[in-house]
Amino acid sequence: MRSYLLRRLGQAALTLAGVSLLVFVILRVIPGDPAKMLLPEGAPQSAVDALNRELGLREPIWVQYGIFLRSVARGDFGQSFQYRAPALRVVVERAPATIQLAFAAMLLTVLVGVSIGVLAAVRRGTGYDYAGTVLAVLGQSLPNFWLGIMLILLFGVTLRWLPTSGFQGWSYLVLPSVTLAAAVVSMNTTSAAAIPNPPVIPNHPQKGSPPGTPVPKS
């Protein structure tokens, strides 16, 4: 048991090291000079070099990796070059909205998806089933950036029922979560509908059970 644990820990450590190296390399390899992006187009090269030195980007690459690892160990996410603010703060500021939106979208997905799926399964072969299928296919095919804009135009601009953007209350969550849910609803629908019909014993229903009780296949 102990050797198993040690082995797994070792693997985990190796994975983490690999991931950290990968993340670091990707960040450095992405084209773009952060100082150049921050300064206006007409800034002289000396200003670019100075800012790069400030950002610690002129050190040799292994020194930069070392600094990177040390920051990780300390939980220091560093500075966002683009937002010019502590990166952790940038993430934390966006967390509440992200979480609420994700939650709302998931709730919709489950409620709507499973309901349609079950309905389609129980009423297999009827209009409900076909409607469910159509909805599922639509949800998967409509690109969500198009759907989002269409919903904004219809419900925000034309009907003025819902706000077009921003986040100042629950009504602001409706359109974005519907848009996000659309693609995923289809998956829940399909899987809910794919639950096979309750298997039926060909001839003898269980004595005493109310009609319609699912009966195991023998």
Added chain:
Amino acid sequence: MVRPGVARAQGRRGEIIAGLSERMLTLDPANHYSISATSVLRHVYDPLLDVTNDDKFVPALAESWRPLNTTTWRFTLRKGVSFHDGSPFTADSVVFTLKRVRDNSKLIKSFVYQDIEDVQKDGDYAVTVTTKRPFGSLPAHLTMLGMLPPSAASGEEAFFQKPAGTGPFRFVSWTHGDRVELAANTRYWKPGVPRVEKVTVRFIPELSTRAAALRAGEIHVIDRVWPDMVQTLKGTPGVKVLDTPALEAQRWHFQLARETVKDPRMRKAVSLAINRDVIIKDLLLGYARPVVSPIPPGLIGHTNLGQKPYDPQKARQLLKEAGQSNLTLDFVLMKDLYPKQLEIAQAVAAMLGEVGVKVNIRNLEIATAREQRTAGNYDLFYSGWAHMPHDPDWYFGQWFTKAGAEKLTRFSDPRVEQLIAEGRVPDPKVRQQKYAEIERILWDEEPEIWPYYSVAIYAISDKLSNFEARRDYYVLLHEVGIA
């Protein structure tokens, strides 16, 4: 004389919500070079002077200014102004603000002010600035630098959490990436300003979302409207579209060290082959203006050199003379930066194809495109220049001096270099003359193609009164009222 407080209280009401395309990244006027941030921060801070929409420099916190000699500027300051925290505005504020931006090299604007030798106060309401070499564009740069109270020195981070300026609005809050909230400064030094109680600036980078918010009545003004959005906006009841020629010239610059375009006949041929009228009328739907000089009208140095002709016949002839056949040019674009840029580049490729030049359009991520430019891997590069500040000195210094252009266009011409240095003096007559001379040379040499001047398009709710569509892309709400 009516007491200012009474007059203002009678006038001021309502809230304006603006939807801007660019997110604010800092509340420090010295730490950004964004047109949008300059516009928003102008509401909280006053600079020493402002520039009007008809290109005049007018007093703000400085009542007057003049050059004492080629390396000295003197500013006389406005009396009776206080910061939002109650402290008085005096020469100490100017000395502090200028020395801070010069000495703190972490600030984005710092490099511009390195030429300042010293800043001395002369009593409480006058300041003398001495410079290491002539700095004629200093007043223009100062229109973008809000004055800070010296108390900010004792704790900058805390100060910028809730900054105090002298501006028409007080800072209330900033939700990063979402909005900035401002409230009227009831003791502002200019009577009748502001005209509303509250301003909220929302950041909505996506144009269709921004336009949707305006059309739904959620916001009152949007900036950076592209030509194809105009019809929809004009057709929406309650919305007005305003446009004005901008202080921006599109410029496609050649990589002057490349064999393909080194020969001026080559560049002239490319220029002759491009039908700029078609681009302006058909692709930009008329929302652009023909160029008559590299510097747009309204800036010092602008001069009328006539429009560049469209003559594909002559282009073919020049190409033959220069012995260039089977030419291929790499045309690099920075993705999605300018309206219709891809369509325009494609049109240009077709036009050049007609005179026998093949164009290879490379539509790259902004960062990648810039790297390619530094490395010199391009023949023609799609770019623009919105003059910020309102002075061409920076444009010339960056793109047409050997040092500035080294990792960009590889331009180098000693005559131009000399004229740029001579144009730095404060005397506007001398500057106009030198810059006009530079432009004549550039117009002739064609190191760049200037296809059109941009047009700035705004859309507003018809509830707003007195909104001015500015040529510099600023959205200023001090004197705007709402019904």
